[in-house]
Amino acid sequence: MKTQIVPYQKNSILERMHGKTRGGISAGLAISKNNIIFFLLSFLLGRVSLFGGLMPFGLAFYAAAITSNANRFLTAAAVVAGMATGGARTELYTALTFMVLFSLFTKLLKNSAEKENLKHAALGFVSAAVPQIIMAWLQGFLMYDVLMALLNSVLVFSMIYIFRRGMPLIEGTKKKGVIGNEEMISVAMMAAISLSGLGGINIFGTSVLNALGILAVMLLSFKAGPGVGAAVGVIVGLVINLSGPATPLVIGSYAFCGLMAGLFRNIGKMGTAVGFILANAVLTLYINGSTEVIIHIKDIIPAALMFVIVPKKVIEDVFGAFSQETEASKDKPAYSRRIKELTVERLNNFARAFEELSKTFSEISQTKIVAGKQDISSLFDRVADKVCKDCSLCLHCWDRNFYNTYQVMFKIVENLEKKGWIDESDIPEYFMERCERIGEFVRQVNNVYELFKVDMVWKNRIGESRGLISQQLDGLAKVILNLAVEIDGEIKFKSDMEDVLLFELRNKGIKVNDVVVCENKWGKYEVNIFHNGCAGANKCLDYIEEVASSVLGRRMVRGKNECIHNYRTGMCNLKLVEAEVFSITTGMARSSKYENQVSGDSYSFMNTGSGKYILALSDGMGTGQAASSQSKVAISLLEQFMETGFDQDTAIKLINSILVLKSDDDSFATIDLSAIDLYDGKIEFVKIGAAPTFIKRQNKVEVVKTVSLPAGILSDIDTELVSKNADNGDFIIMVTDGIIDSFKLEEGGEQNLIKFIEDIDSINPQGIADLILAEACSKCKDKPVDDMTVLVAKVWKR
Structure with missing residues (x-):
């Protein structure tokens, strides 16, 4: 037998991502970063369900992925596995039928439909609707089943359209620096929805979904402050609601914890973690009297430990890379304006939600509860049950002489309200002569009335607490509305002044990389200057303030944070503001x-x-x-x-x-x-x-x-x-x-x-x-x- 030596052939990266070699041997199941990402997303999205039975996200991801570089068999297997672990039964048959139909349609219409998002999504709608309507027909063709089938198909249509926008980023084929807002939103939605696929997965009693959500809130609160922490808390709350029973209070709780974690970030990572824990404890105490924890401590502690362990440098690198990645998109005013409009709209919606929640608490709270006839009758019944039930004269007092007995009881209540207690002298003589247990009767009346007063006090306290919660929710709504107004406010950039200031600073020998001059909503100038630093030579004070004041015609001074040095890039960011009068x-x-x-x-x-x-x-x-x-x-x-x-x-x-x-x-x-x-x-x-x-x-x-x-x-x-x-x-x-x-x-x-x-x-x-x-x-x-x-x-x- 002769040994044939075949020349070495180096497969290109693109070919390996497609899972093929020049020799035609499939390598689609080889372990690679892309295959791992597609497998995890497929599995997690397949687990997510809506309304107790609809599972559109895994199917939509499969449809969006198979025309990219993803291996269709690996993706299909991951989606089916996710649906199976997520509780799917008959849905598995419709899912497999969907995959077959969609693959067939895309092959038949490859040239006309594969690269057009809208047509691609329409094929997904048809592929999802056909098997589900057939299944509904086999089960009796109930209108509810038909409507759910159509709703599932509409969701598949929408998600395919959205997911396809982000596929280039997932594949890594998107050129760095030209990332659009639509692609970022698409990837963010994939990540958020897939995160909810972790619902129901517990490790030693800790919810993986909740722990990762809390970790995300802590990281962004620490990095970006209380505002971003609150916003991320809202998103995490929504994702957790998606994976379980809807609990609006959870959304507000995560938002408040994110806000407080951000407020404590100046203390360090430990301060951020403690701020989150304290905020959760305060909300638990105020809202439900510590009877039920809103965010479980067994989920917070692992997240806090992971957060504290992660080095600051890793956090800076991750967020720094993200900032550089999105830097190129700042020159797209139309996209930025649309994102701002969406943000303002969402904030206004959240504010309205908190206002409605505040009104609800206000409506169900009563400033003062007074005893009514029903409460008095209940008091009588309790006394009779404790004293008269086993008495031989019970029938005589509470049946034949019911009216007289009730009159005596009302007189007793009058004395109770005056003195707070009664003795035998407060009871009419004819009743004392007739009652065989008068001593026990007086004692039980006093005991029951004491309990009655305590009950009324706590009812009033609960009503008052609801009113206070209403005020706090209303205050939170106002803060969110003010934030929306600030975001919506127009910031005027002074590009002509930027050019002049940049020229003058470089003439002074200061190595300036960029200058941003804007006029805020109060009509005051703000300047951000990015330069190479001065190694403590105080050029900020000696030159830059003087030059900026001369160019802008207004006295400019260093802002509150003075000059911030970025040790990773070696750059300094100097903020100048108008001097106060x-x-x-x-x-x-x-x-x-x-x-x-x-x-x-x-x-x-x-x-x-x-x-x-x-x-x-x-x-x-x-x-x-x-x-x-x-x-x-x-x-x-x-x-x-x-x-x-x-x-x-x-x-x-x-x-x-x-x-x-x-x-x-x-x-x-x-x-x-x-x-x-x-x-x-x-x-x-x-x-x-x-x-x-x-x-x-x-x-x-x-x-x-x-x-x-x-x-x-x-x-x-x-x-x-x-x-x-x-x-x-x-x-x-x-x-x-x-x-x-x-x-x-x-x-x-x-x-x-x-x-x-x-x-x-x-x-x-x-x-x-x-x-x-x-x-x-x-x-x-x-x-x-x-x-x-x-x-x-x-x-x-x-």
Whole structure:
């Protein structure tokens, strides 16, 4: 036998992806990245079902994949396996028939239909409809079966059309840098729907679908912040609903957890994970009293562990690659505009959904439940059941003398409502003479009435909690609507200024790669400059700010985050914003109650980064640690809400509802808020049970006060907004009621404080705060009867 040496033939990548060699030997089942991707997608999409029986996604993916580089036999086997593990029975026969018909149709009409998405989808509709209608005919031709067959066929038609858009990306044949929005949406839908195919798969009691969904929320919250975290939470909630019974509350829960995880991202990955867990715990406590966990901790813990273990560099590489991949699409204004419109539309829809949910909770909640005739009758029945049922005179009292007995019971109820209890002296004599168990009767009436009162208290508490949840959902709806308005707002790019600024910076020897100049919705310029960095030479401060201000004709300064260095690319991103017209300097002085080490007052100074400066002061109920805890909660929540973009009214209402639900004990605190616009000098004051605020203008003092209860007392509060305009050199002086009470120890009261502030000639806010506190302490002989805090802010033009 002769040995024949055959020359080596190198198969091209394209040929190997098609599963063929030049020798005609099929290699379609060879292990490759593409085959693995197609197999996993086919299997997972095949598992997804709708309305308890429709399985259109696996069939649609098969139809979209077989005209690409996917191996049709491997894809078909994966789809069938997915459907079988997903609970399909008779659907397997219709699926196999679909695959045969569709393959036959595409071969017969290959030249005219294979490369046209619409015709391709139409073939899928016919291939899906024929076997299902035949199956319906064999089972009795019920109208329901026919309608479900048509619905399944329509879904197959739609999904084929969508999936085919993303096939080039799945295959890897799409050129990098020219990815369209339609292709990205197609791939995103495939990924999201296939993820729901993991529903029902558990590992050691952990839902794989839920754990991966939570991991996705944590990753994007950590990388992109609370806004994106909330949006991803909504998507994950929708996907989880797709794979199981519809639970709208889950969508809101994932959104809220994503929001809170994003708020804690500055602490690090551990902070993001803890933020998610705490948000879930808070929602569970508030919504259903910890009786049923919304997102199970057994799903959160594995996801949190995976999230913490993943190195930051891996996260940066993944998201960095994605950012580069989509960079080329930013020059497509039509696509960008359409995506923005879709996003705004979806956000508006979500906002409307939360508004409807808020209305529903509001309708089913009652501010106060009072006892009705049915409740009184129930009380009578319980007493009779415990005392009279086995009595020999039961028939005499509750049958022959029913009317008289009921009259006695109503008189007893009147006494119960007056005193809260009864004794034998409250019972008519003729009834006492007739009743053989009068002592037991009195004891049981008191016991049953006690239980009745407790029941009424809890019913009222539940109704109040529903009302508070309604307020919180309404607040969330407003935030989403505001986000939609911001996204919908037009941003004007100044391309002519970009060219001039780029030229001038390069003339100064600064290696600038790109410049973006835009005008935001408030008419203020924002500049992003991408350059090679200056190795700490402060060129940002020495050159770039000066050049940008000269070119734009407005004073530009570094933004809140200054210059951000990307260690992966070596580039720096410098953001410049218009300089604020006004600046704020602050001072604070405080003293705790006599013989108390801890002050119950809390305060905050905060520049929100959006042109507003916030002064906040809170006085907790009483003094000491308990009061301090209440005021700290109020201030901490206010800081988070204002920084996230909540308006003042919504933020305060949410804080109020949280304080109401915080504990069974009285838990309330005053909220004193002053928001200063650093561009036009407008000041907005919001006071919830707070002491007056004083505006010192030279030698005159203006008083700002409102009348309201502290937060945490009533479930529904109305906020009153007071607006003033600040001038250069004005002082805003905020105090707690301890200061006011000290001045009231002498005749003249509050007027003494006003006169004292008028006479102060210091221009140092810290000095003014110290003087006011010292004077207040002297009024009470250095033995304060309450915690005292003074905040002073000086407003001055730059």
